[in-house]
Amino acid sequence: MSQINMDASMRFEKDTRPLPDLVPDRSIVLVGLMGAGKSCIGRYLAQRLRLPFVDSDSEIENAAGCSIEDIFELYGETAFRECERRVLTRLLTGRPHIIATGGGAFMDPETRAQISKTGASLWLKADLDVLLKRVSRRNNRPLLKQGDPKEILKTLIEKRYPVYEQANIIVESEDVPPDETVNRVLSALKNHFEDTPSLTEDKL
Numbered sequence: 001m002s003q004i005n006m007d008a009s010m011r012f013e014k015d016t017r018p019l020p021d022l023v024p025d026r027s028i029v030l031v032g033l034m035g036a037g038k039s040c041i042g043r044y045l046a047q048r049l050r051l052p053f054v055d056s057d058s059e060i061e062n063a064a065g066c067s068i069e070d071i072f073e074l075y076g077e078t079a080f081r082e083c084e085r086r087v088l089t090r091l092l093t094g095r096p097h098i099i100a101t102g103g104g105a106f107m108d109p110e111t112r113a114q115i116s117k118t119g120a121s122l123w124l125k126a127d128l129d130v131l132l133k134r135v136s137r138r139n140n141r142p143l144l145k146q147g148d149p150k151e152i153l154k155t156l157i158e159k160r161y162p163v164y165e166q167a168n169i170i171v172e173s174e175d176v177p178p179d180e181t182v183n184r185v186l187s188a189l190k191n192h193f194e195d196t197p198s199l200t201e202d203k204l
């Protein structure tokens with residue numbers, strides 16, 4: 001019979017980390033190009049704010065029962081975008097999370113409108129060299145397989161950066177340790193929430 005190897009003291013270990021001094025009343029939605037660091041920074045940020053983390057690409061894969069690559073190959077990009085929109089709508093209606101989105105999600109007007117209504121968008125802005133270095137670590141992004149990744153990223157920067165500009169908060173994602181970027185994100189979020197009425201006040 002299998003046995004759970006954990007004694008009672010471990011199960012109820014007290015969390016001694018200091019309470020975060022920022023308690024967002026809405027989800028923080030990380031946007032930006034492939035390689036901007038949305039999933040990596042999102043995970044650290046969630047730990048610091050003690051919020052659940054969710055990655056929209058993983059949610060899409062769970063819902064579809066196959067990988068993003070397979071969805072593109074079997075059903076095409078349009079079907080993927082449709083699925084992405086539905087998944088994000090669902091994620092945005094729950095309690096506050098840190099949400100890492102796929103690079104194309106914020107380009108969809110409906111998704112953007114939904115994010116601006118119920119969440120706070122944060123663009124992790126990275127330059128071409130940083131993106132290129134990071135995306136070359138994995139070979140599972142269908143859009144980058146359609147030609148020279150550098151040229152594709154350049155085109156996407158031209159097309160998408162003017163739209164990402166519309167995010168509520170912009171933080172530079174440079175080639176520095178994640179902790180440094182997370183600190184920048186936290187201070188940008190604090191400034192943002194100081195100046196932003198809470199969702200309940202919005203509705204008054």
Ligand code: S3P
Pocket residue numbers: 032033034035038057068101102103104105141142143
């Ligand atoms: C895409 C980015 C990917 C993934 C899909 C399409 C895009 O996510 O959603 O391959 O359109 O930029 P990451 O940005 O997490 O790599």
